[in-house]
Amino acid sequence: MKFFGFKGGVHPPDNKAQTAKLVTEDMVSPKMVYVPMQQHIGAPLDPIVKIGERVLKGQKIADSKAFMSTTIHAPVSGVVKKIEKRVFPLMGQANTVVIENDGKDEWCELEKIENWKEASTEELLKLIREKGIVGIGGASFPTHIKLNPPKDCKIDTLLLNGAECEPYLNSDNRLMLEDPKAIVEGIKIIKKILGIDSAIIGIEENKPEAIASMKKVCEGTGIEVLPLHTKYPQGGEKQLIKAALNREVPSGKLPAAVGVVVQNTGTAAAIYRGIVLGQPLIEKIVTVSGKAIKEPKNLRVVIGTPFSELLEKCGVDREKVDKLVMGGPMMGMAQFTEDVPVIKGTGGLLALTDEETNYCKPQACISCGKCVDVCPMNLVPFMYGRLAIKEEWDNMGQYNLMDCIECGSCAYICPANRPLTEAIKIGKAKLRSMKK
Amino acid sequence: MGPSPHIRTSETVDKVMRDVIIALVPALLMAIYVFKLKAVIVTAVSVIFCMLTELVFNKIRNKDCTLHDGSAIITGLLFAFVIPVDMPIQFVIIGAIVSIALGKMLFGGLGQNIFNPALVGRAFIQASWPVAITTFSLDGMAGPTMLDAMKRSLPLGDVLIGKGNIYIQSLIGNMGGCLGETSALALLIGGLYLIYKKQIDWKMPTIIIATVFVCTYLLGAENPLAQILSGGLLLGAFFMATDMVTSPVTPKGKIIFALGIGFLISVIRMKGGYPEGTAFSILIMNGVTPLINRYTTPKKFGEVKASGK
Ligand code: SF4
Numbered sequence: 205m206k207f208f209g210f211k212g213g214v215h216p217p218d219n220k221a222q223t224a225k226l227v228t229e230d231m232v233s234p235k236m237v238y239v240p241m242q243q244h245i246g247a248p249l250d251p252i253v254k255i256g257e258r259v260l261k262g263q264k265i266a267d268s269k270a271f272m273s274t275t276i277h278a279p280v281s282g283v284v285k286k287i288e289k290r291v292f293p294l295m296g297q298a299n300t301v302v303i304e305n306d307g308k309d310e311w312c313e314l315e316k317i318e319n320w321k322e323a324s325t326e327e328l329l330k331l332i333r334e335k336g337i338v339g340i341g342g343a344s345f346p347t348h349i350k351l352n353p354p355k356d357c358k359i360d361t362l363l364l365n366g367a368e369c370e371p372y373l374n375s376d377n378r379l380m381l382e383d384p385k386a387i388v389e390g391i392k393i394i395k396k397i398l399g400i401d402s403a404i405i406g407i408e409e410n411k412p413e414a415i416a417s418m419k420k421v422c423e424g425t426g427i428e429v430l431p432l433h434t435k436y437p438q439g440g441e442k443q444l445i446k447a448a449l450n451r452e453v454p455s456g457k458l459p460a461a462v463g464v465v466v467q468n469t470g471t472a473a474a475i476y477r478g479i480v481l482g483q484p485l486i487e488k489i490v491t492v493s494g495k496a497i498k499e500p501k502n503l504r505v506v507i508g509t510p511f512s513e514l515l516e517k518c519g520v521d522r523e524k525v526d527k528l529v530m531g532g533p534m535m536g537m538a539q540f541t542e543d544v545p546v547i548k549g550t551g552g553l554l555a556l557t558d559e560e561t562n563y564c565k566p567q568a569c570i571s572c573g574k575c576v577d578v579c580p581m582n583l584v585p586f587m588y589g590r591l592a593i594k595e596e597w598d599n600m601g602q603y604n605l606m607d608c609i610e611c612g613s614c615a616y617i618c619p620a621n622r623p624l625t626e627a628i629k630i631g632k633a634k635l636r637s638m639k640k
Numbered sequence: 641m642g643p644s645p646h647i648r649t650s651e652t653v654d655k656v657m658r659d660v661i662i663a664l665v666p667a668l669l670m671a672i673y674v675f676k677l678k679a680v681i682v683t684a685v686s687v688i689f690c691m692l693t694e695l696v697f698n699k700i701r702n703k704d705c706t707l708h709d710g711s712a713i714i715t716g717l718l719f720a721f722v723i724p725v726d727m728p729i730q731f732v733i734i735g736a737i738v739s740i741a742l743g744k745m746l747f748g749g750l751g752q753n754i755f756n757p758a759l760v761g762r763a764f765i766q767a768s769w770p771v772a773i774t775t776f777s778l779d780g781m782a783g784p785t786m787l788d789a790m791k792r793s794l795p796l797g798d799v800l801i802g803k804g805n806i807y808i809q810s811l812i813g814n815m816g817g818c819l820g821e822t823s824a825l826a827l828l829i830g831g832l833y834l835i836y837k838k839q840i841d842w843k844m845p846t847i848i849i850a851t852v853f854v855c856t857y858l859l860g861a862e863n864p865l866a867q868i869l870s871g872g873l874l875l876g877a878f879f880m881a882t883d884m885v886t887s888p889v890t891p892k893g894k895i896i897f898a899l900g901i902g903f904l905i906s907v908i909r910m911k912g913g914y915p916e917g918t919a920f921s922i923l924i925m926n927g928v929t930p931l932i933n934r935y936t937t938p939k940k941f942g943e944v945k946a947s948g949k
C-alpha cells in the first residue's frame with residue numbers, strides 16, 4: 205500500500221517511551237463521580253435522573269432532543285447526590301450529575317445486538333447514539349451523526365485513525381495492543397453501516413508493536429494496515445486522508461466530500477462494545493504522564509473520576525508542575541484546577557514541568573517563515589499574529605483563517621514564541637461573531 | 641494557563657542569531673589572516689558602535705535591552721565586512737551608527753525594519769563619501785578589485801598580490817576588496833553551516849549565484865565564474881539576502897526575491913556604472929519584499945475541485 209504523506213508539520217520530541225510499554229491498569233472507581241452534561245460537540249444534555257435516585261451502572265442518565273447530541277450513562281452504581289454547575293475540563297462550567305458510588309458495580313439491563321449482521325443501518329445507528337458514543341480522539345463529535353454522511357456523498361473508504369500523533373499519549377497505542385479484536389469487530393460494523401468494503405488503519409511508525417498487532421488480527425479481513433511517518437499532525441483528519449489516499453478535502457468541506465469517513469480506532473472499539481456487548485461509553489484509557497509525574501501510567505478509568513485521583517495514583521510533584529493539560533501537549537486544554545473530572549474526550553493527563561513546556565518570552569517576529577513552512581494547511585500564520593495586534597479581523601479572514609485546524613505547529617516552531625494560536629482563536633471568534 | 645500548544649521548540653531568536661554569528665566567523669578569520677590587525681580594529685569598532693547605538697535607542701525609548709538577541713552584533717560584523725579595511729575609522733563609526741539607527745531602530749527595532757541594516761549603513765557611506773568606500777588596498781598598495789579589473793578589462797593577474805591561479809587566490813581571499821568579502825571559501829563554509837543548521841534555505845543563495853552566472857554570461861561577461869567568486873556576491877547571497885527580517889516569508893516569494901537579486905546584480909555589474917552591485921540589488925529587493933509577500937501567499941490546503949482526487 206502506498207503512503208503519500210502531507211506537506212508541513214513538526215517533529216516535537218514524542219515522549220512516548222515513558223508509557224508505551226505499560227499495560228493499562230484498571231483504576232478503582234472513586235467514591236464520588238462527577239458527570240458533566242456537556243461532553244460532546246453540540247447541545248448540552250438534560251439530566252433524566254433526580255437527586256436522591258439510585259442509579260445502576262450503565263443506566264442512561266441524560267439525553268436531549270437536539271439533533272447534534274448523544275446520551276450519557278452512569279459510570280458506577282450509586283445514588284445521585286447533587287445536580288449542580290461545576291467546573292469541567294473544557295471551558296467555563298457545566299451542569300454536573302454527582303453520583304455517590306456504592307461500590308457494588310451493579311449493572312443495569314443492557315440492550316445489545318449480538319447478531320449485528322442481521323440488523324438494519326437505522327437500528328445500528330440508533331443504538332450507537334443510545335450508547336453515548338462520540339469520537340474518542342478528543343473533539344468528541346457524536347459518532348452516529350458522523351456515520352450518517354450526506355446522501356449525495358458517495359463513500360468508498362473508511363479510514364481508521366491510529367496515528368496518535370500527539371506526544372506523550374499512548375491510550376490508542378495500548379488499545380491496539382491489548383484489544384485489537386474489538387477494533388476489528390468495530391470496523392466490520394462500521395463497514396456494514398456505511399455499506400462499503402474498503403478500510404485502512406493508519407498508524408505512525410513509532411508504534412511498531414501496534415502495527416504488528418493490528419496486522420495480525422486484520423489478516424484475511426481485507427482491512428489494510430498502513431504505517432505512517434511519525435510527524436505531527438499526522439492524525440489530523442484532512443492530513444490523514446491526504447497521507448493515506450492522496451485526496452485533498454476541499455476547503456470548508458467534510459471528508460465525506462472525497463468519499464472518506466474517518467474514525468478513531470478507539471471509537472471503533474467503543475462501537476463494538478456498545479453494539480455487541482451492550483456497554484455504553486463510560487470508561488476511558490487515559491495516559492498520565494509528564495516530568496512532574498513520578499510514575500507515569502496508562503489507566504482505565506470511569507468517566508467522572510476527578511483528575512486529582514489520577515494524579516495521586518501516579519504520584520505527582522506539585523511543586524514542579526508548570527502546566528496541567530488534558531489531552532496532548534499540542535492541542536490539549538490547560539487546566540487551572542485538578543478538581544475536574546475525566547470526560548469522554550480525555551485521552552491524556554499531563555503534568556508538565558517548565559523544562560518541558562520550554563516557554564520563553566515572546567519577541568518580535570523576525571519573519572523567518574518557519575511558521576509558513578510547517579503549516580499543514582498552507583496558511584500564513586505570522587500574518588495572523590500581526591493582524592490580530594492591529595485588530596484587523598476581516599483581513600485575517602482574507603488570509604483563510606477559517607481553514608486553520610488549530611494544530612499549533614506554527615506556534616510550536618516559532619523561534620520568537622509569538623502567540624500565534626491565541627491570535628488565531630481570537631480571530632476566529634471575532635469573525636464568527638461578525639458573521640452573525 | 642494559555643492556549644495550546646503547551647510545548648515549544650527549544651529554538652529561540654537568540655539561538656538563530658547565534659548561528660548566524662558562528663557562520664560569520666570563518667570569513668572574519670580569513671579577513672584577519674589577509675588584512676591583519678586592521679581587520680580586527682575595523683570589525684571591533686563596527687560591532688561596538690552598533691551595540692552602543694541599539695543600547696542608546698532602547699534607553700531613550702524605555703524599552704528592555706535587546707542586545708541579547710545578537711542581531712546588533714550581526715549588523716556590526718556585516719557592516720565591517722562590506723567596507724574596505726582602510727576606510728578612515730570615523731567613517732566606520734558613522735556607518736555603524738547609521739546602520740542601526742536608520743536601518744533598524746527608526747523602524748521599531750528587530751523584525752520591523754524593511755532594509756538590511758548593514759547595507760543601509762553602507763549605502764549611506766557610499767552616497768556621502770564615495771571615494772572612501774571604493775579605495776581598496778592590500779599590503780598597503782592601492783589597487784582595483786577583481787570586478788574593477790574585469791569592468792575595465794585589465795589583466796586579472798594584476799589585481800592579485802600573491803601571484804598565481806586567480807580562482808585559488810579568490811577562494812582564499814588574497815586580494816583587494818571589502819574586509820569580509822574576499823574569501824569565497826570562508827563564506828561558503830559559513831553558508832553551508834547555516835544551511836546545515838536549517839537557518840537558511842539552500843535555494844535562495846543557490847538561485848542568486850546561478851542567476852548571476854547565467855545572466856552575466858548572457859550579458860557578455862568573459863569570465864562568469866570570476867564574477868561569482870569576486871566582490872560581495874557570496875557574502876550577499878548567503879548572509880544578506882537571506883536575512884530573515886528583510887526577505888520574503890513565503891516559499892515562492894523567496895525564489896522570486898532571489899531571482900530578482902541575481903538579475904539586478906548582473907545588470908548593474910555589466911551595464912551600470914559600478915563594478916559591484918550586490919548591495920544595491922539586495923536593498924532594492926528588500927523594498928519590494930512586502931509586495932512579494934502579499935502576492936505569493938501559498939495556495940491553501942483544500943483549494944481544489946470538489947472531487948479532490
Ligand atoms: S495556522 Fe493553524 S493550521 Fe497552520 S500551523 Fe498554525 S495552527 Fe496549524
Ligand code: SF4
Binds near residue numbers: 571573574
Ligand atoms: S515563525 Fe514566528 S518569527 Fe518566524 S515568521 Fe512565523 S511568527 Fe514570525
